[in-house]
Amino acid sequence: MRWVVLVLLFFGAVINFADKSIIGLAAVPIMKEFNLTYTEWGLVGSSYYWLYPITGIFGAALADRHGAKKILGVLMLTWTILQFGVIAIAALPLLIVYRVLLGAFEGPYSPIAYSHADKWFPPKLRGFANSVVVGGGTVGAMIVAPILVSLITIFGWKIAFALLGLASLVWAVLFQLLTKESPVDVYKEVRKKKKEKLEKINLKDFLLLLASPTALFTTLAYFSAYTLVVWFPVWLPIYLMEAVNMPAAQMGFSVMVIGIVSVAVYTGVSMLSDYLFKKNQNWRLSRVYVVASSMVLGAILLASVIVFQNPIWVVTALCFAKGLTYAILPIGPTIMINEKRERGGLMTSILTSSGNIAGIIAPVLTGFIISVAGGSKLYGYNLSILFIAAIVLLFSILFAIFVKPSSSKDKNMMNKGSTDNSDLIFSDAK
Template identity: 25%
Template sequence: MTTHPVTETEATQASPGTAHPTRPRGRGKNVRWSIALLCFGGLAVNYLDRSTLSVALPTMSKDLHIGPETQGFILSAFFLTYALCQLPAGALLDRFGVKRVFAIGAIWWSVATVGMGLVRGVGTLVGARLLLGAGEAAGYPAPAKAVSRWFPRHERTLANSVWDNGARVGTAIALPLVTLLVSAFHWRVAFISCGLLGFLWIIGWWRLYHEPADHPKVTGEERAYIEAGGARVEETPAESAAAAQVRWRDLFRYRTVWGMMLGFFCLNYVVYFFITWFPSYLVDERGFDLLKLGFFGTVPGLVAIAGSLLGGFTADRLLRKGWSTTKVRKTCLVSGTLCSSVIALAVVVPTAAGALALLSLSYASLTFATASVASLPADVAPTAGHVASLAGIQNFASNVAGALGPIVTGYLLASSGGSYLVPLLVSGALSIVGALTYAFVIKSVEPLQAR
């Protein structure tokens, strides 16, 4: 077994006592955080565009004569191409670079969003939805790779939590924005407007994103700080030779990769309960009316944003204190997923307030762990040219759970007469399975060795 040649990076990641380089201070020496915010904007638009249909569907279904059974198929069609295209999207990002591939993906999904505003029937709507999923597949592995190149190891988790919160912000603003556009104009205007918003972000991305070595505003001091801190920068000739030893398909031979996939599958299964069935739970199980739903239904999402930032801050703080990468990741991943299992207790507490508190804690615990999940590809990639590939593989597994979770929950509700007891018990059990996976299936968090 031959180890890859990035000995400095590997030593930085594996040695608990390694001293971190001094952070540059002063104006103009934190360009890397503008990159994280740029990725945040991209993911916010990504989730806004995918959520537009959910908000506009009740109105457009009347115009296009779409029945309830067909609506479910249209909504789920997105996940078919989105999950499958995670795999090639990651490989393309590693091969052709973040700037180009993320821009092409954004153009693709923006065109598909505008196209949904022009459809005349179910067939073209399903086609546009499938195209949307394929284009949006770059939305997760691209920021993960960008952060791996721009941030030292001990700042990477917080940076990942910044862009990952774009998903929650984009989903949150979709409801009021799309509702306003549909009510004031037409559902077609809502799709076209949201699609055009994507093109505005693309212009900003193309003008503002550069690699650390090429950015016109980054100082030599900041660049040195990024590289000395273990950022996964451009491959050296030696790394390129090592990359040839670990082909894309070879990544599936590693126990760590399967642990990443299974762990994120379990975590995202529970996350999708909040994205899909959570409003129905509040209405059906806790008797919320629309007013209460609109006000209290936003609480878990807001708490989840704080949980994500806390997860990023905590992990980076522990790394700076000298904890090993393995100890930090396992601490955050296991504690976050294990704590999220309190979702199972929401069905037994007597009050709606108590249930809402438990659900908020569960969602925040999930996002606390997600900050470290997004950092795993950069932590374990054998070379810098494998980061996005691993991110795509990991996110593929998570979106299989995203597609299956709502279906399984619906089936369990139907078979139990509408009771949420079993669905939430299953979610809680999967949280525990996820914690056990991160604890025992992944042995150590370090760069994979070429075989």
């Protein structure tokens, strides 16, 4: 059952990120239809994230209380309605409203998915499990790009959006029919015993926890990576076409290649992290140092495309820059959940929603930079890339210095007498 859950969470992330990225793949026809400037297009990209951080926290808290299965089902049905509703969009204001609402209801998916996967897998496999969920995001954002481009070309961008709504509906039905909320029935009893604890949280202590170096700098590192996460779906297609001079078909293929290679890279980093953790139970060595080193190298490779602008090198560098920088996405949630396991959904939502604030800033900032660059679009794109690389480099170094997770938390959970509900999962219960 755990693998069925993980596979469906993977495909849920595919849909989630396809919904995010298709707007970038349809940028040219949408901008032409509504006569949009680069600044206005940046506003469209940013609007998706205006409510995303808030609803991410709220939705994950609801999942902690009422169950991930129920909340994810509701979210997916809402995506379906919104994607079908895109057919009625006739002007920029309606396009922005649609993106705001879609972002609001898609915001909770990632933290809920990370927390839900965490229930089903032991510590030695959580990095891999989360990398699978993150991999679904990369598939949705980049690997299926040629398919989405074909749908946009053949049917038009509105019909292509509606087809993604149909995919959401199919997923919602399958998730309700094929999965369970938890690995064992006893888990329900554990949650009943903890219900009062879940209803009462000391706000002061929780805020102090979020302000601790481990939580704070993990969140900032995640934030820095997310500036790249949102840049890829909104600006990469246009960048490859306008700055690297790729035709649409080559652009779609390049986006797919970047996605495929990057999945292999950050999955490999996650598996290395899991392997080291299994060997030594050392959070600093296996989680923090591995991720920080990966992000530093990713930032350097990202910045290199400014200097070496040969199309082959650009695609190659972006493959590894994306994969290495994204290493924080699967490992960050494991660090945050470790800080307060009984509030796993809430902890991951703080992480992802804080990171998604980058989604509000990055698209608008990129559009503004390109606009003020004057006649040189290439100069504007290069400045935006350099800014992202600098942010990633800075916060990955701070992450390595200040993040010191307590290894005792997972050790306690693995003790036979532990009352943490994760013990029920580690036993490989059928």
